[in-house]
Amino acid sequence: MKEIYLDHSATTYTDPEVLQEMLPYFTEVFGNASSQHKAGREALKAVDTARERIAKAIGCLPSEVYFTSGGSESDNWAIKGMAEMHKDKGNHIITTKIEHPAVIRTCKALEREGFEVTYLDVDNEGIISTKQLEEAITERTILISVMFANNEMGAIQPIAEIGAIAKKYKIAFHTDAVQAVGNVPIDVKAMNIDMLSMSGHKFYGPKGVGVLYKRNGLRIGKFMDGGEQERNMRAGTINTPAIVGMGKAIELAVENMQANNEHIAKLRDYFVSQVLEKIPNVYFNGPKDMSKRLANNANFSFEYVEGESILMRLDMQGIRVSSGSACSSGSLEPSYVMLSIGVPIEIAHGTIRFSFGKSNTMEQTQYVVDQLVSIIDNLREMSPLFKEIKGENIYV
Numbered sequence: 465m466k467e468i469y470l471d472h473s474a475t476t477y478t479d480p481e482v483l484q485e486m487l488p489y490f491t492e493v494f495g496n497a498s499s500q501h502k503a504g505r506e507a508l509k510a511v512d513t514a515r516e517r518i519a520k521a522i523g524c525l526p527s528e529v530y531f532t533s534g535g536s537e538s539d540n541w542a543i544k545g546m547a548e549m550h551k552d553k554g555n556h557i558i559t560t561k562i563e564h565p566a567v568i569r570t571c572k573a574l575e576r577e578g579f580e581v582t583y584l585d586v587d588n589e590g591i592i593s594t595k596q597l598e599e600a601i602t603e604r605t606i607l608i609s610v611m612f613a614n615n616e617m618g619a620i621q622p623i624a625e626i627g628a629i630a631k632k633y634k635i636a637f638h639t640d641a642v643q644a645v646g647n648v649p650i651d652v653k654a655m656n657i658d659m660l661s662m663s664g665h666k667f668y669g670p671k672g673v674g675v676l677y678k679r680n681g682l683r684i685g686k687f688m689d690g691g692e693q694e695r696n697m698r699a700g701t702i703n704t705p706a707i708v709g710m711g712k713a714i715e716l717a718v719e720n721m722q723a724n725n726e727h728i729a730k731l732r733d734y735f736v737s738q739v740l741e742k743i744p745n746v747y748f749n750g751p752k753d754m755s756k757r758l759a760n761n762a763n764f765s766f767e768y769v770e771g772e773s774i775l776m777r778l779d780m781q782g783i784r785v786s787s788g789s790a791c792s793s794g795s796l797e798p799s800y801v802m803l804s805i806g807v808p809i810e811i812a813h814g815t816i817r818f819s820f821g822k823s824n825t826m827e828q829t830q831y832v833v834d835q836l837v838s839i840i841d842n843l844r845e846m847s848p849l850f851k852e853i854k855g856e857n858i859y860v
């Protein structure tokens with residue numbers, strides 16, 4: 465049977481070229497990068513190369529790159545570290561309603577400790593209003609945390625504008641760029657980003673490794689107590705093979721960004737047009753202007769059917785997708801991101817995210833269209849909700 469992976473926003477495979485570069489660091493160059501002997505120095509050299517590659521990819525200094533265990537840790541550290549260090553100055557944080565749970569739940573945890581958090585609304589395409597952001601700022605605001613690109617419907621925020629506002633009011637600006645790194649050009653200095661989270665496994669690197677970029681001069685609390693790794697800011701023996709892999713992966717991603725995006729967007733655009741043409745009563749969620757969304761993302765809500773049923777049927781045909789985000793699946797609550805962009809609750813239940821990757825082909829895309837058309841048709845035939853459909857799309 466065909467095996468078609470369209471869930472690249474949940475995770476990507478490790479690129480074979482990346483894996484090749486990692487392998488020696490498991491068995492041959494296995495020293496602790498903190499050790500002073502040759503084995504340690506060799507590991508440290510590889511880590512330094514990775515640090516330079518990451519710095520180059522986002523326009524910062526190598527000394528501003530801190531290795532972590534992934535996107536969730538970076539988000540937690542940036543926000544909690546800022547809150548802890550600057551709580552005397554203020555207790556107000558501004559974020560959005562559509563952040564990843566690693567940000568939303570971190571903010572909720574801080575609220576329980578007495579912080580005040582403003583969760584900005586987004587418009588019906590998932591973009592915040594910079595005017596509302598500016599209005600939300602108070603004397604006690606210490607942090608703005610707005611994601612670069614959304615994991616469910618791919619909306620890209622006006623990051624440079626947000627950075628300019630943060631700078632004007634001298635407030636630290638953190639962005640969860642886990643979905644953006646490798647897919648969108650990033651320059652933390654030009655965009656006035658003070659902290660940025662990334663995760664290796666979202667751009668064809670290994671899982672369990674990430675980075676927090678933190679501007680030199682910005683002070684945040686430590687996240688863990690322990691050894692003095694990462695300039696005494698992040699305790700724990702660093703994961704040399706994974707760091708080497710992430711460094712290679714980001715270099716490849718940035719080098720091939722344009723070519724990959726052209727290929728991926730071509731498949732995605734064809735897919736979107738086919739779905740809207742062939743399936744009635746479907747909503748295309750997120751920005752309609754494709755330049756405002758990630759090239760890999762297509763998100764639809766199919767009326768009269770459950771996302772989980774679609775997901776299972778597609779899975780049986782070898783097609784791997786996600787209903788909403790992987791983190792909220794398993795519960796019957798519709799995605800809060802879909803509700804935030806104004807998708808009615810009944811319709812939000814029928815949401816599926818298709819996220820394309822560099823190895824997908826046009827032939828696969830056509831197969832998915834064909835399967836999806838018949839699955840939706842079939843499920844609707846069985847649906848008691850489904851009455852008469854005139855064959856018109858809601859969005860055209």
Ligand SMILES: *Cc1c(COP(=O)(O)O)cnc(C)c1O
Pocket residue numbers: 473474533534535536537539564566611613614615640641642643663664666672674
């Ligand atoms: C995947 C993801 C995360 C979490 O990253 P992990 O490395 O899996 O912890 C955080 N934010 C966004 C936007 C993501 O897509």
